[in-house]
Amino acid sequence: MLGGWIILLLLSIVAYYADKLPVGERAATGEARGAASASDGDSLRLDGKRIRIEGIDAPELDQSCERDGETWDCGRQARDRLRALISAGDVRCRFHGRDRYGRDLGTCEAGGRDIGREMVLSGYAVSYGRYQAEEARAEKERRGIWVGTFTTPQEWRRTNDHPDEGPHLVDGWLETIRRWLMERLTALFAGIGNA
Known part of the structure; x- marks a missing residue:
């Protein structure tokens, strides 16, 4: 279970910084x-x-x-x-x-x-x-x-x-990861809120 959280954290960091890239660098x-x-x-x-x-x-x-x-x-x-x-x-x-x-x-x-x-x-x-x-x-x-x-x-x-x-x-592998992460985080926080 801890390994999954670490992967989720790393992917979140990658998605966060990818989102901050200036458009000209894409x-x-x-x-x-x-x-x-x-x-x-x-x-x-x-x-x-x-x-x-x-x-x-x-x-x-x-x-x-x-x-x-x-x-x-x-x-x-x-x-x-x-x-x-x-x-x-x-x-x-x-x-x-x-x-x-x-x-x-x-x-x-x-x-x-x-x-x-x-x-x-x-x-x-x-x-x-x-x-x-x-x-x-x-x-x-x-x-x-x-x-x-x-x-x-x-x-x-x-x-x-x-x-x-x-x-x-924009379509692309980083955006796909970002969308997936946002869906997972939303579901996670919804689950925590209902607990």
Whole structure:
């Protein structure tokens, strides 16, 4: 039994550090460059590909937020912010796999700026782990959705019959181990909680 715990601990450590690797250090599975169009606040079309920007989650197109007691279309404004960012120049995306909906998952730049970072920093997307410092800054400075109250995009999808996207987990052996570990740890802690 102790051997199993040691293996679980070692795999957890490997998965933790693998998750912390900058995207640039992971193998790219492809690349696209050119003029892009925004589908919503966290996905775009480029070179005939549907691309989900890795590491962020923006409000859905029909999602609303509140500020000063008023409702505003934060989902549409998130898309408009992405449109403004991609109009800044040639868009370049590096792919690191596909999400479960078959979209290319990757990091994108326009005009030399990391689009995911800029979306989170401007307050029109939340971080899925990669841009936590930028999210904290946007919240502190009350930018975008942080100016009032909002439901996280993930929770909004869950309560409005939209498919949940969950954190971006790129296919690969480290991600497979990470998913397996998370399932086991969740089951373990659930078992401890019921004891």
